[in-house]
Amino acid sequence: GAGVSQTPSNKVTEKGKYVELRCDPISGHTALYWYRQSLGQGPEFLIYFQGTGAADDSGLPNDRFFAVRPEGSVSTLKIQRTERGDSAVYLCASSTRDGRTYEQYFGPGTRLTVT
Amino acid sequence: QKEVEQNSGPLSVPEGAIASLNCTYSDRGSQSFFWYRQYSGKSPELIMFIYSNGDKEDGRFTAQLNKASQYVSLLIRDSQPSDSATYLCAVQGGSEKLVFGKGTKLTVNP
Numbered sequence: 001g002a003g004v005s006q007t008p009s010n011k012v013t014e015k016g017k018y019v020e021l022r023c024d025p026i027s028g029h030t031a032l033y034w035y036r037q038s039l040g041q042g043p044e045f046l047i048y049f050q051g052t053g054a055a056d057d058s059g060l061p062n063d064r065f066f067a068v069r070p071e072g073s074v075s076t077l078k079i080q081r082t083e084r085g086d087s088a089v090y091l092c093a094s095s096t097r098d099g100r101t102y103e104q105y106f107g108p109g110t111r112l113t114v115t
Numbered sequence: 116q117k118e119v120e121q122n123s124g125p126l127s128v129p130e131g132a133i134a135s136l137n138c139t140y141s142d143r144g145s146q147s148f149f150w151y152r153q154y155s156g157k158s159p160e161l162i163m164f165i166y167s168n169g170d171k172e173d174g175r176f177t178a179q180l181n182k183a184s185q186y187v188s189l190l191i192r193d194s195q196p197s198d199s200a201t202y203l204c205a206v207q208g209g210s211e212k213l214v215f216g217k218g219t220k221l222t223v224n225p
Contacts, residue, residue: 033212041217042203042205042217043159043213043215044215045212050211055211056211058212059212089158102164102207103149103161104213106151109158
């Protein structure tokens with residue numbers, strides 16, 4: 001079946017601009033996660049949704065970052081007033097979280113470059 | 116601060132050998148443990164998960180977990196050049212988020 005999809009695959013933006021990154025999880029997966037990965041590092045947790053609500057947003061670095069999942073499926077990560085330090089690969093993952101298994105499956109990522 | 120530590124490598128093994136990748140974690144309450152493979156320029160791919168102490172085998176891969184020592188490892192038997200990648204250890208505690216190590220870069224030489 002189809003995996004997690006993310007769009008765009010690449011995004012180049014100027015410092016100070018607003019960007020939106022989209023994630024479409026695996027069909028039937030109720031849990032959705034956002035991570036970001038800098039070069040040479042492991043992915044770093046940003047936010048987790050169970051259904052429509054953000055169950056854990058403790059990883060969002062500051063209030064310029066916001067994410068939504070209005071219908072419990074597709075999610076959008078929004079970054080305001082982008083800074084060069086926001087440049088990274090933004091990864092989305094989804095999971096069934098059915099009480100027995102907790103495996104998270106990642107999408108291909110969006111490479112964000114802030115110039 | 117919950118941490119996951121991995122040797123960054125690079126780890127180099129000849130084709131056909133056993134590759135051993137190690138990971139330690141600081142949160143004693145951690146419950147689930149995952150190994151992801153990441154090829155250069157690609158996203159992490161889940162290859163193994165383990166929840167209970169002991170060994171779990173899947174084909175050429177064996178995950179080993181020792182919660183008392185806060186240690187998890189991945190063995191790759193009969194290593195192939197296609198196994199060359201960065202291997203990420205990830206740990207899940209009481210919350211849903213995964214905490215990742217920085218990864219170990221593995222090179223399998225033909």
